Amino acid sequence: MPEEARVILEVRGIVNRFGAQVVHNGLNMQVFAEDVFGIVGGSGAGKSVLLRTILGLQQPQSGTVLIGGRDLGQLTDAELRAVKADYGVTFQSGALYTSLTVLQNVQFPMIEHLQLPAQALDELAMLKIRLVGLPADAAGKYPAQLSGGMVKRAALARALALDPQLLFLDEPTSGLDPIGAAAFDELLQHLHRELRLTVIMITHDLDSIFRNCNRVGVIVDTRMEVDTLARIVDHPNPWIQAYFHGERAQAREASYGA
Amino acid sequence: MTDYLAARRSADSLELALKGEWRALRLQEIGAELGALELSGVHEITISTEDLVLLDLSSAWRLREFIVAAEHAGITVSFRGARPEQLQVLDDALARDAFQPPGAQVHESIIEPVTDLGRYVVRAAHDARAGLAFLGRVALAMFRAAGSLKRLRPTSIARHVYDTGVQAIPIVALIAFLISVIIAFLSAQQLQRFGAEIFVVDLVTIGVLRELGVLLTAVIVAGRSGSAFAAEIGTMCLNEEVDALYAMGADPYELLVVPRLLGLMIALPLLTVIADAIGLAGGAILCRFLLDIPLTQYLNRVSEAIGAWNFWVGVMKAPVFAVLIALAGTYRGLQVSGSSRELGRLTTVAVVQSIFVVILADALFAVLFMEINI
Numbered sequence A: 001m002p003e004e005a006r007v008i009l010e011v012r013g014i015v016n017r018f019g020a021q022v023v024h025n026g027l028n029m030q031v032f033a034e035d036v037f038g039i040v041g042g043s044g045a046g047k048s049v050l051l052r053t054i055l056g057l058q059q060p061q062s063g064t065v066l067i068g069g070r071d072l073g074q075l076t077d078a079e080l081r082a083v084k085a086d087y088g089v090t091f092q093s094g095a096l097y098t099s100l101t102v103l104q105n106v107q108f109p110m111i112e113h114l115q116l117p118a119q120a121l122d123e124l125a126m127l128k129i130r131l132v133g134l135p136a137d138a139a140g141k142y143p144a145q146l147s148g149g150m151v152k153r154a155a156l157a158r159a160l161a162l163d164p165q166l167l168f169l170d171e172p173t174s175g176l177d178p179i180g181a182a183a184f185d186e187l188l189q190h191l192h193r194e195l196r197l198t199v200i201m202i203t204h205d206l207d208s209i210f211r212n213c214n215r216v217g218v219i220v221d222t223r224m225e226v227d228t229l230a231r232i233v234d235h236p237n238p239w240i241q242a243y244f245h246g247e248r249a250q251a252r253e254a255s256y257g258a
Numbered sequence B: 001m002t003d004y005l006a007a008r009r010s011a012d013s014l015e016l017a018l019k020g021e022w023r024a025l026r027l028q029e030i031g032a033e034l035g036a037l038e039l040s041g042v043h044e045i046t047i048s049t050e051d052l053v054l055l056d057l058s059s060a061w062r063l064r065e066f067i068v069a070a071e072h073a074g075i076t077v078s079f080r081g082a083r084p085e086q087l088q089v090l091d092d093a094l095a096r097d098a099f100q101p102p103g104a105q106v107h108e109s110i111i112e113p114v115t116d117l118g119r120y121v122v123r124a125a126h127d128a129r130a131g132l133a134f135l136g137r138v139a140l141a142m143f144r145a146a147g148s149l150k151r152l153r154p155t156s157i158a159r160h161v162y163d164t165g166v167q168a169i170p171i172v173a174l175i176a177f178l179i180s181v182i183i184a185f186l187s188a189q190q191l192q193r194f195g196a197e198i199f200v201v202d203l204v205t206i207g208v209l210r211e212l213g214v215l216l217t218a219v220i221v222a223g224r225s226g227s228a229f230a231a232e233i234g235t236m237c238l239n240e241e242v243d244a245l246y247a248m249g250a251d252p253y254e255l256l257v258v259p260r261l262l263g264l265m266i267a268l269p270l271l272t273v274i275a276d277a278i279g280l281a282g283g284a285i286l287c288r289f290l291l292d293i294p295l296t297q298y299l300n301r302v303s304e305a306i307g308a309w310n311f312w313v314g315v316m317k318a319p320v321f322a323v324l325i326a327l328a329g330t331y332r333g334l335q336v337s338g339s340s341r342e343l344g345r346l347t348t349v350a351v352v353q354s355i356f357v358v359i360l361a362d363a364l365f366a367v368l369f370m371e372i373n374i
Helices: A047-054 A077-085 A102-113 A118-131 A136-140 A148-159 A178-195 A206-212 A238-245 A247-256 B024-035 B057-072 B085-095 B113-147 B154-164 B166-194 B199-238 B241-247 B252-290 B295-306 B310-335 B340-371
Strands: A007-018 A021-032 A036-041 A062-067 A087-090 A166-170 A198-202 A215-220 A223-228 B005-010 B013-022 B044-055 B076-080
Touching: A007 A047, A007 A198, A021 A047, A021 A062, A021 A198, A021 A215, A021 A223, A036 A047, A036 A206, A047 A062, A047 A166, A047 A198, A077 A087, A087 A148, A102 A118, A102 A136, A102 A148, A102 B024, A118 A136, A118 A148, A118 B057, A118 B085, A148 A166, A148 A178, A178 A206, A178 B085, A198 A206, A215 A238, A238 A247, B013 B024, B013 B057, B024 B057, B044 B057, B057 B076, B057 B085, B113 B252, B113 B310, B154 B166, B154 B199, B154 B252, B166 B199, B166 B252, B199 B241, B199 B252, B199 B295, B199 B310, B199 B340, B241 B252, B252 B295, B252 B310, B295 B310, B310 B340
Parallel strands: A036 A198, A036 A215, A087 A166, A166 A198, B013 B044, B044 B076
Antiparallel strands: A007 A021, A007 A062, A215 A223, B005 B013
């Protein structure tokens, strides 16, 4: 990691409570420019709640979220809109608009934020669709006509529509077969390399973490342990040990010889 | 003056220094600056990128368009220093296959009215057959459910009686009250001229009990519950919940359609009785204060006008209307597939059709009751 690494996203002292259930209690995390940051945690540990908090879909009881050094809680609506154009998001189930074609889905953020003639919209959207490895004829299809892997790719194309510097991915490889997941990881690495993106991904997929991430944050006991991938696997916390060195992890190590 | 490029012209060559942040969000301004460049007489363009802070893919695409257009016009374009790697990414992505924007197939059906008509007929035939199959399945599920209490699902029926019946009482009561007041007021104005105010009571009684009580209740319920049925079941279809039912060996008709059908068949007659009562009360209030007919006289007149059948004619129609509304709602709900737009369309169709069939059925009932003189 370069010395002068710029902090792109910072989360300070997030507290999220639902009734008596405490999900986050003073959670901190920092993401540097050009990181591929993996968020890991058990089911119900609050990965998705954290993502929703960062995206402003969920108001935390206390704590602040800073994107590019700007406190999201202090911004006016217009500034918030500008920040939102700076990042792209894919949701777990794709969340493509079902009444629009893939092409229209990708064009949607462009139409919202840019003023471009129709032909330029078409070409730019087709560019993004091809960039994520979808065949050209997928552009005219509706989300219901796509396979699971294609939905994930289409969602990624939509997230990339405005060329964001920051990309949030919620379980990008869940529901894909290992080959499809590996292809998606490869695509992600390619995009990360070429576009110098900062990627924050929630994932359960160990392979995906080892292939993509340089830093990992693990949510344990309402807080987050953040470290580089190489060091986090040796963290003494029992859950982290079980996660990275459990049965499935060992099977992975055996098969990859890692 | 310009934010994104500095141009320096010397004889037949142009030096372009790109500067600032070239971002998708500034594409319009960037495009305007590139478009404003005077290129006539230029044979050579040199582009330098030292001052460029950022070049994202969309703006790289715009730059590439500019370069392609310039080269097409016979101008040599070169970069001072390295060519931006974003352009290489674009070249790679665009090389993968030829560019072919989709969407040319959309307008065919407008040009071809004959195929349009054919498609319409085929679709109507499919729709009719699907409707018939739906009726058959519902009948079968009803028949099976009638055999055992467990399959009849009384808790589910109770929920639907509550949702479609109890919850609807305030709005049904309010509408019934207002309608009876309107009839009483309208007829009082006409009948007063003949000194026949007392017949206002007959008009309100017969009008509300026989027709308006049940009809308006059915229309309200079609709007409230017919749409709810379609939307609820439609969302389940979109979430593959209905498929999950099939996969578990559960019959969606038995689980989703029959309880709603039976629940509404119980709720609608009861709502009709409430609407009748409130309607008569509304008539009483208007007669008392507008026409000075005392309550006892009003009640006497009502019991004369009510006859042997007027009340029952109204109430008898309610379960039939309930069946029509429930079938329209659940049928359209189960047809939803693919997109949220379908859900909206079919919910609309469910409401429009249930109101239409209710009114159609009411007209048929009127003819029937006239024929048998009740």
